[in-house]
Amino acid sequence: MAFIKISEQSSLYDDLEKKSIHELLVDINTEDKKVALAVEKAIPQIEKLVTQIVPRMRKGGRIFYMGSGTSGRLGVLDASEIPPTFGVPPTHIIGLIAGGDTALRNAVENAEDDTERGWQELEEHHINSKDTVIGIAASGTTPYVISALHQARAHGILTGCITSNPDSPMAAEADVAIEMVVGPEFVTGSSRMKSGTGQKMILNMISTSVMIQLGRVKGNRMVNMQLTNQKLIDRGTRMIVDELGLEYNHAKRILLMYGSVKAAIDAYQNDDLK
Template structure:
């Protein structure tokens, strides 16, 4: 597995801070290129996800460690960003929510637990399950994908090695091969960055396809703090070429950027 192969660099403890930062940055520059090579695979997965979500399906992520945390982060950001229900995109991490902050020993080694975790959400054939695993060999993820596929659930994955067991278990694998890590085997680095980039692309393109963006604006975002309220006011002012006072009044009356813009155009 390339994620476990020896770093291109050695004697890291002898490097200056500048050398460390420069070398890490040099490795990081290769990640977008690896993601670009995986775009055809990601395109196929996104198209299938959108098709099901338009029929009422949901999107689930499963993973362990860094991979699981990245899935939880991506899922948790969809409601405030796009105004979707909290149960539309769901991130599940091996070991439960406590594992978000502190590693749960051997949680990723249970091949049956992911499907048990998914049963709490009554997963159906309209839903999609995306397994996230840098190594591509995590039993928790493999077991979840295998059982989901048997049950007719659409399956995809994001992995950072070729020809992995996780990819074999998924109908639509996305393989982003980033090569050796700066610190040998530390897949929270390049592999984690690649997974984050892919998740950004996946959820953003899905939400756009579902109509949650108008032009280039998050018209359904939740106005949950002062910064977002200001952003909403600015969007309405820009779209309607109106004053701040009029934008604020429209937002107060209709509760969302989309509603304010639609009302302002009638």
């Protein structure tokens, strides 16, 4: 069967320059409503991937996101938010983008076409069989990602991918292919729109469910979050107040003493602070 890039097909809308601002916004929103439904259909594949990631990470494995352009930026974004949210080192989930950090703000010419650099970067991180590599590409045809997945899989490393096109070359290199088919973009080919939104949703689902399974959440709260500003210190203090019934200033004092909600609660419940 021939590979068809649904993400590159013509928009369902035309004469966009003739539309009013209101019409543009309503039509974009109409298309965005399709994204969550497309992600929902991919839940079995997302679950399959997370189920295989968790035991690997319990043994010290890591997740590597790999992409170019918007896809790469979203991977780096999700990876960068894990340490402050869940209190884990930045080495647990690592985002790699074609062209390096320069590509976070600027297009790097031909970076996505480099078939060697992706695997070289993984080797620089001393990738091993406990790790997982997740390729992100709306088209499913990015050489930087495909070649890295191919090498990773050849070395016995778990591979996954997130794409907006079924039966893509990237999916062929993935043990678990997450195919989120959102249809043509509002502006033809602009995969920063629906495809990017869906990628962000799926990355949230993967990293959040993994961190919960690894014990980084208690109840529904981020008890291991980093206390990097006053808002988070206040949030953490109120968590301790709710959990232990302490007076606010007492709760804040032990939070700052132990550096996380979980550590402070554990210390109090073990009679260290009573």
